[in-house]
Amino acid sequence: LDPDEIAFLFAADAGIFVAASAGNEGPGASTTDHVSPWLTSVAASSTKINEKAVQLGTGERFVGASSTPTLKATPAVLAVKVRKDNADKAEAKLCYPGTLDKNKVKGKVVVCDRGVIARVDKSLTVEKAGGAGMVLVNTSPDSLNADLHFVPTVHVDDVDGAAIKDYVK
16 A cells, blocks of 8 residues: 555556666565556666775785776775874764874875765765875675775775774774
């Protein structure tokens, strides 16, 4: 008795072909939206995400999502270690606007935690502080997104992110 499904029923009864999104929750049982017999559910296709790698000085590589250009070898820093003196540590780890010290960030890749604020806002913070790039780290299992960032960025999962953070420390 979903209002959308009833509206689709009336449209179909009026002779209008109805197609609706099957949703993005699958794969799995009962994850398709709009399964009423009077409409056509259309599924999205899956495509390979854009990928780039973070390569450490040890040669170890971590593949993540990225839609931005590749950087040459560049020193990396943890966001919390390059925060302004008056900036909150928790906000600095998340690369909140205005939390990073330009003198400490200039020309470096900043490792920022995912969460709370928009992912691209984090890269804007890095850019405004003079950073060369960003590694965006999931803090728990979550999606990897190849957003269009302000600086070259690779988005890595929580496991790879922990290893990258340990190396940068």
